[in-house]
Amino acid sequence: MRILNLTRELYNAALQERREAWKKAGKSVTLYGQMRLLGEVKAVRPEYQGVYAQVLQETLKRLDRAFQGFFSRVKRGEKAGYPRFRGRGRWDSFTFPQVWREGNWVGPGKPLDNGKVKVPGVGHVRIKQHRPPEGTPKTLTLKRSAGCWYAVYVCEVEARPLPPSEAAAGLDLGLSRFVATSDGELVSPPRAYRKAEARLARTQRALSRKKRGSNRRRELKRQLARQHRKVANQRKDFHHKTARGLVNTYGIIVHEDLNTAGLARTRLSKGVLDAGWSSFISILSAKAASAGRRVVAVKPHYTSQICPECGGIQKKELSERVHACECGCVLDRDVAAAKVILALGLDGALGDGQRVAAPA
Numbered sequence: 001m002r003i004l005n006l007t008r009e010l011y012n013a014a015l016q017e018r019r020e021a022w023k024k025a026g027k028s029v030t031l032y033g034q035m036r037l038l039g040e041v042k043a044v045r046p047e048y049q050g051v052y053a054q055v056l057q058e059t060l061k062r063l064d065r066a067f068q069g070f071f072s073r074v075k076r077g078e079k080a081g082y083p084r085f086r087g088r089g090r091w092d093s094f095t096f097p098q099v100w101r102e103g104n105w106v107g108p109g110k111p112l113d114n115g116k117v118k119v120p121g122v123g124h125v126r127i128k129q130h131r132p133p134e135g136t137p138k139t140l141t142l143k144r145s146a147g148c149w150y151a152v153y154v155c156e157v158e159a160r161p162l163p164p165s166e167a168a169a170g171l172d173l174g175l176s177r178f179v180a181t182s183d184g185e186l187v188s189p190p191r192a193y194r195k196a197e198a199r200l201a202r203t204q205r206a207l208s209r210k211k212r213g214s215n216r217r218r219e220l221k222r223q224l225a226r227q228h229r230k231v232a233n234q235r236k237d238f239h240h241k242t243a244r245g246l247v248n249t250y251g252i253i254v255h256e257d258l259n260t261a262g263l264a265r266t267r268l269s270k271g272v273l274d275a276g277w278s279s280f281i282s283i284l285s286a287k288a289a290s291a292g293r294r295v296v297a298v299k300p301h302y303t304s305q306i307c308p309e310c311g312g313i314q315k316k317e318l319s320e321r322v323h324a325c326e327c328g329c330v331l332d333r334d335v336a337a338a339k340v341i342l343a344l345g346l347d348g349a350l351g352d353g354q355r356v357a358a359p360a
């Protein structure tokens with residue numbers, strides 16, 4: 001708690017300094033200017049001497065990132081909130097920015113055998129691990145959430161190119177089936193995940209029926225926060241596994257561009273998994289880049305209406321699950337769409353962009 005309070009206080013003081021320098025003198029204060037003053041802070045406030053220097057520097061960097069984000073949003077003409085002072089409830093973590101150097105643990109980073117890490121000023125903290133660690137550890141963040149401390153390591157994965165592959169796949173992203181591939185593979189979210197999601201929805205409904213300020217409501221709110229975290233972790237895990245499988249199998253992966261307004265209108269508002277698509281695509285793209293494989297986005301363009309065999313338009317209602325064309329092509333609806341997406345991607349990436357029918 002002590003470090004949490006000290007870093008929060010430092011953050012607020014540094015923000016105050018930047019605001020005043022700008023208001024009074026029209027001057028902007030730089031990150032390095034503020035880092036140089038850390039020595040003075042320690043002289044005046046001895047309690048800061050007990051905190052790792054890098055933790056304090058990282059706190060100032062966090063503020064600097066907040067300002068950079070603010071300025072770039074202003075530049076782009078977006079709505080931009082000026083960085084804010086952080087109250088107790090709005091400051092829940094601090095970070096050791098370097099826990100590994102030249103093959104060795106440095107600072108307090110080394111995990112103990114019991115799945116915990118010993119942090120000076122905090123004690124033994126449970127390590128939160130969603131996947132087996134990959135790559136080299138980089139930072140360690142101590143986070144307080146719902147009354148407990150967690151330790152989270154961020155690792156850096158070096159690029160590990162896979163052997164080149166000619167295999168290509170199109171992906172159709174959906175709700176009940178998360179992914180359908182042009183090879184006919186259907187990937188659904190795991191049962192445990194769907195159950196957890198249903199539980200979350202029930203808690204949400206129960207919460208809305210409880211009186212404001214009641215004990216029961218507070219308890220439900222805590223439950224809801226826990227369930228949210230759990231669902232988010234399960235989803236992330238599922239995304240990583242699915243992306244890993246695809247990147248291992250295919251040299252080129254084509255998907256519909258999620259940033260296109262058309263897709264947003266027709267589909268993105270339809271379910272809870274939606275928000276997951278863009279995070280899945282960024283995980284997929286990162287894994288592909290690291291493995292030397294390609295991910296191609298194509299404009300969604302009647303992909304669910306075109307026949308992948310003959311290129312004709314085959315109008316379907318959303319409820320029709322089978323694509324059955326006059327040309328004799330009968331396919332699962334999502335698989336048919338994935339084949340069209342693949343064809344669009346291969347044309348865009350390799351061909352003249354005119355042809356619509358998929359390669360045989």
Ligand SMILES: [Zn+2]
Nearest residue numbers: 307310325327
């Ligand atoms: Zn057809």
